Amino acid sequence: MTQLPNPRLSRRTMLQGLLGAGALLGSGPLLAACASGSTGTSTTAANGAKLDTVVAQLGWKKLSQFGGHFAAIKMGYFTDNGIDAQFLAGGPNIDPVAVVANKQADIGDDNGSGILLSRSKGIPVTAFATIYQQTPNALMSLKSNPVTSLQEMVGKKVGVPNTEKVLIEAMLKKAGVDPGSVSIVPVGTDPSILTSGQVDGYIGYGTQQGVSLEQSGVPVNVVYFSELGDPDYGNAQFALADTIADKGDVLSRWLKADIAGWEYFVEHPEEIAQYTWDQYHKETGAAIEDEKVAAQAAVPLITSGAAADHGLMWIEPAAFKSVYELYETAGKITSPVDLDAVMTQSLLQAAHGSGA
Numbered sequence: 236m237t238q239l240p241n242p243r244l245s246r247r248t249m250l251q252g253l254l255g256a257g258a259l260l261g262s263g264p265l266l267a268a269c270a271s272g273s274t275g276t277s278t279t280a281a282n283g284a285k286l287d288t289v290v291a292q293l294g295w296k297k298l299s300q301f302g303g304h305f306a307a308i309k310m311g312y313f314t315d316n317g318i319d320a321q322f323l324a325g326g327p328n329i330d331p332v333a334v335v336a337n338k339q340a341d342i343g344d345d346n347g348s349g350i351l352l353s354r355s356k357g358i359p360v361t362a363f364a365t366i367y368q369q370t371p372n373a374l375m376s377l378k379s380n381p382v383t384s385l386q387e388m389v390g391k392k393v394g395v396p397n398t399e400k401v402l403i404e405a406m407l408k409k410a411g412v413d414p415g416s417v418s419i420v421p422v423g424t425d426p427s428i429l430t431s432g433q434v435d436g437y438i439g440y441g442t443q444q445g446v447s448l449e450q451s452g453v454p455v456n457v458v459y460f461s462e463l464g465d466p467d468y469g470n471a472q473f474a475l476a477d478t479i480a481d482k483g484d485v486l487s488r489w490l491k492a493d494i495a496g497w498e499y500f501v502e503h504p505e506e507i508a509q510y511t512w513d514q515y516h517k518e519t520g521a522a523i524e525d526e527k528v529a530a531q532a533a534v535p536l537i538t539s540g541a542a543a544d545h546g547l548m549w550i551e552p553a554a555f556k557s558v559y560e561l562y563e564t565a566g567k568i569t570s571p572v573d574l575d576a577v578m579t580q581s582l583l584q585a586a587h588g589s590g591a
Contacts, residue, residue: 278319286319287485292331292340294470297324297515299530300443301470302507303366303537307496309510316488324518332360332473341478342489346370347468347550348402348558354572361476362555362578364490364548364586366497367469368540369461371533372399373441375429378454382436385410385463393436394422394429403438405565406465429455442532447525459536466557468550469536479579487585490548494586497547501538504530546587550578 278286293301304322307313313320323340325331331343332353343360345353347370350362374393376382382391385407395403400421404414420434426444429437430453439445445457460467472490479486500507508530512523541549555577562568 280314280319284314284317286314286317287488288319288321289342289485289489290321290323290340291342291472292323292329292334292344293325294331294344295325296519297322297511298443298519298521299504299508299511299526300371300440300533301366302504302511302530302533303497303500304493305496305511305514306499306503306507307492309507310496310499312492312495313489316492318485318489318492320489320492324515332358335360335473335475338475341482342472342474342486344470344472346372347471347555348562350471350473351555351559351562351572351577352567352569354577355569357570359476359576360473361479361576362468362471362473362550363479363486363580363582364493365468365471365550366548367533367536368538368542368549369459369536370465370467370469371440371442371536372438372460372465372467372469373445374456374458374460374463375426375437375439375441375445375448376435376456377429378456380435381456383456383458385412388412388417388436390416390418391435392418392420392433393438394420394434395438396423397421399438401562401565401567402465405561405567406460406463408565409464409561442529442536443525446529446532450525450528465561466554468554471550472548476576479582483582483585487582490582491586494547497537500530501534501547504534545583548586549583550580552578 276288278288280286308320331345332349334340335343336358347362347365350360353360374382382388382393388407389412400419403419407414407417422428422437424439426437426439426448428434430448441457441459445455448455474486505527508526509523512521512526537547541551552574555574559568559572559574
């Protein structure tokens with residue numbers, strides 16, 4: 236008999252929907268209802284200083300996943316750099332690429348792979364930084380029924396959000412595993428489908444669904460995608476190429492402030508999780524205990540990789556090249572992509588004050 240879903244997990248469904256823009260379910264992308272791209276427009280701070288407004292479209296709701304942004308607001312880093320920073324909440328059917336492409340926001344966030352695929356479709360977005368050096372996407376399984384590698388997926392049922400199916404198939408093919416040998420089950424953002432035994436593996440955010448399962452007393456294995464052959468960036472920051480070219484000074488000041496915010500987050504994850512919850516929990520339905528643990532779990536993903544050598548939010552061409560090859564191998568690139576146009580380090584160099 237099928238076990239009923241854990242009620243504690245079920246009432247956290249909205250909290251656990253942190254799969255980012257690249258993992259949201261829905262019938263199609265909608266634009267942010269009240270967004271208006273405005274880089275370069277001006278507002279005035281309380282002290283009379285002129286501020287340049289920058290609108291950023293988040294990939295999901297205002298949770299600790301984005302805590303560094305809110306730390307930069309809390310600590311005054313944006314205003315110190317002459318920026319009026321506005322963040323639009325994401326959600327089902329809000330596609331940050333579409334929002335930015337239609338100039339309803341100046342900045343968006345997506346996985347590095349999402350930016351590559353957008354470029355492949357002719358959408359001129361360019362990555363200029365990343366929050367997570369490795370995507371928080373992970374393969375999760377019960378310790379009593381471990382599925383900890385792509386090879387171990389063979390013959391198993393694996394819950395995969397519809398928009399992640401392409402990536403999973405690409406990873407399986409690259410690893411020499413026939414995607415047809417895996418029973419891929421479409422899922423939403425509630426991991427209770429794993430605890431109920433309806434699937435053997437579950438794809439979601441290790442820093443969110445994985446943390447929540449552990450918090451609920453469910454022993455789980457969490458294997459991040461970087462361990463499965465996918466070096467993708469998580470929540471990479473992007474803008475239209477023309478915006479970066481025309482408003483580089485404004486965006487570099489925004490990025491300088493944002494980096495400072497993420498540095499504060501890394502040092503004070505629980506404090507910023509609490510601050511984020513205080514500000515936004517009425518609209519997110521977040522559980523504060525989960526938010527604090529999730530924030531702590533996110534720190535190694537933010538500080539590893541290129542960030543350890545060059546500073547937070549750093550991106551490298553090699554990562555995009557590897558992800559491109561992954562998708563190309565799987566036949567998911569619709570047309571050739573100029574990798575030099577997919578990303579730039581110019582804003583990072585300006586924000587960090589070096590050519591690192």
